[in-house]
Amino acid sequence: MHAIEAEHLRRTFQRRGWLRRRGREIVAVDDVTFAVEAGTIYGLLGHNGAGKTTTIKMLSTLLIPTSGRASVAGFDVVRQEREVRRRLGVVLGGDRGLYGKISARDNLLYFGRLYGLPRERLLRRVEELLELVGLADRADDRVEGFSRGMKQRLHLAKALLHDPPVIFLDEPTIGLDPAAAVSLRRAIKALAPEHTVLLTTHYLHEADELCDRIAIIDHGRIVLEDTPSGIKRRVDTDQRLRLRVSGLPAATLAAMLESCPAVRSVALPASRDGEAELVLKCHDRARAIDEVVGLVHRQGGRIEVIEALEPTLEDAFLALTNGAVACV
Amino acid sequence: MRLIAGAAPPSSPLAGFLAVVWATAWAEIQRRVAYAIHMIRGPVFPALYYLTLLIAYRAAGRSVVAGVDVEGYLLVGTIGILLWSSNLWASGYAIEHERQEGTLLALLLTPAGRSAVVFGYGLGDWAVWVLPSALVTGLLAWGFGVELVVRDPLALLLAAVGLLGSTLALGYALAGFFVLSRRANLLANFLQSPIYLLGGMVVPVSALPAPLDRFAAVFPISAGMDALRLTLLAGAGLGAIAPLLLKLAVLSAVLLVAGFAGLRLVERAAKRGDELGLE
Secondary structure, three states, X not given: OEEEEEEEEEEEEEOXXXXXXXXXXXXXXXXXXXXXXXXXXXXXXXXXXXXXXHHHHHHOOOOOOOEEEEEEOOEEOOOOHHHHHHOEEEEOOOOOOOOOOOEHHHXXXXXXXXXXXXXXXXXXXXXXXXXXXXXXXXXXXXXXXXOHHHHHHHHHHHHHOOOOOEEEEEOOOOOOOHHHHHHHHHHHHOOOOOOEEEEEEOOHHHHHHHOOEEEEEEOOEEEEEEOHHHHHHHEOOOEEEEEEEXXXXXXXXXXXXXXXXXXXXXXXXXXXXXXXXXXXXXOOHHHHHHHHHHHHHXXXXXXXXXXXXXXXXXXXXXXXXXXXXXXX | OXXXXXXOOOOOHHHHHHHHHHHHHHHHHHHHOOOXXXXXXXXXXXXXXXXXXXXXXXXXXXXXXXXXEHHHHHHHHHHHHHHHHHHHHHHOOHHHHHHHHOOHHHHHOOOOOHHHHHHHXXXXXXXXXXHHHXXXXXXXXXHOOXXXXXXXXXXXXXXXXXXXXXXXXXXXXXXXXXXXXXXXHHHHHHHHHHHHHHOXXXXXXXXXXXXXXXXXXXXXXXXXXXXXXXXXXXXXXXXXXXXXXXXXXXXXXXXHXXXXXXXXXXXXXXXXXXXXXXX
């Protein structure tokens, strides 16, 4: 069952020309189609300006699509916007969206009333959420004095107030210090399977850690959609070997290895504790191992470590968004 | 894994509307009382205005204006000033305030009615600024010997309700318009002081040159102040103010329609991605 569906979503903006005449058309989102299984975490991954936030805004009823259709929790985002809003919690990026001059508790109470929660349920829910996001001891402090991490946690609590089945998180950890980001990621991870989460981020490790499926979006289009491991497998990046060799200087070794036919390039040559360390990029890993082992032995060196490096999501992302490498 | 739950719809549209109005009013009160200076500055401003104008009239040798004592005339005029300022900077400025605070998108993401939020701002401002200020000014007027002549309390009540209702409608009409103007602050500042003169708050409309007095005829606060002056200072009954009340009702209805349309336009413009700078 799908909690979120987007079909051929397209969104263009008209840049005003001189004297407000119609200007150049900018395509922010172009023919985006995807579906998110209920109870899963789905990532939209892309560079700044790739179209992630515009997609989120269309799905959350803040922008009307130029064409295409979308639904959230079974309701159309254009024709049934109020029904969508009742079932949707959204955390927009940045630290805006909260009233600075009132306390964390009062912010939640106010937004809870805007969502129409009955008083008793709201009071109980606010205390639960303050506890959940670790702000119970700062509940009565004004939000203007909060750190960015605390504000983001309060945003998450706000998004969960009305217990929505679907939650959108738009770059929720941007600008957070590492400890705050880890804490927030833990909270996001715990949202599924009770909630369906659509997460946009440009932190690849975050998408890898949190998402069940990922769509990579580039210049407004989805270029690949799969599980994180599927994406890594499907991208035909260079195969890589990490090598540690004793008895030969790193620079000499690097120059020798570059002459092997199966080796495409040698990266990061360095010496550590008398051993040379480097990473080889190759077309055919098995053949490269044979050639490298033979060459090192012939030159009087000794291989301490040789290991295959698996492609990371970062490799896949860079390959796809640069358009340099074809998908298998 | 579920697709149900979330916020339940309100038991009735009116109940939902009123819940949002009260919640917004309370949040506005909390924000306004967050700093003591707001609470001190608020009532001082209209009291000083009242005093300044009273001294000016006395210096000019005037003790009666438009048929009533100058102390009473300025008391109602100051209430008009309070309500006009409240219109501009509370309900009129509500959506713009949300934009400046950075909370407008968060607000637009909720199922709450935008109109209820605007009215909530107006009510909150009445509670925290208009009422205390009117009370301080009233005490000041009493100290200067204002003479109240009330013969029909119901007429007085209806005049007060009509005045308050029409000012809320005026603020509502301005809310969307301010955001659409893209220069809400400049516009609000520009509109503030001339209306004191054109709306009959500091001098009678009859004293204005011919083209200007027409303005007061379509300005609802003027009609409301006339009704309040007549019932509070001249002992007028319901029959005497009925035409004014009717005028207030018609103007308020027009303003409510304009306000509704303005807010719809703002939301539609935001959804089209127009460059209103709503984030």
